[in-house]
Amino acid sequence: MKKFLSLLVVFIVITACSGSDDEIRNNPNLPDLNFRFQLNLSFPEYNDLQFPGNSYATTNYGIRGVVIYNINNSQYTAFELSDPNHPPSNCSGMTVNGVIATCGCEGNQYNVITGELVEGDGQYTMRPYRVQRSGNQLQVFN
Secondary structure: OOHHHHHHHHHHHHOOOOOOHHHHHHHOOOOOOOOOEEOOOOHHHHHHHHHHOOEEEEEEOOOOOEEEOOOOOOEEEHHHHOOOOOOOOOEEEEEOOOOOOOOOOOEEEEOOOOOOOEEEEOOOOEEEEEEEEOOOEEEEEO
């Protein structure tokens, strides 16, 4: 009997766990885009990104823009600036103040270091992009 109960518990645990986070990652509100751009940190426009704790936002890429944050000069994060919890619209672009990105529509607020929702309603986090540093070049892509 103990063997049967042990097998039953193991079976329940294995079948209850999902190996996929597709429901969270596949955000139906944000279309998939392919892009790649480089920032030369020697240029004055990107001077803030040479120091940890600073960010740079551009509206030239992504859906409503991209924010890049310098964690420690070797680690950077980049996130989409369109609020992930509703479809893109005229007000869905977010503005960055410090480490908080705020949506103009509903006031949702997100942390630009982690992408997590810190205030407001929604189930999705900010869409992350990849960042690589090579010398004085930052390459941002998805």
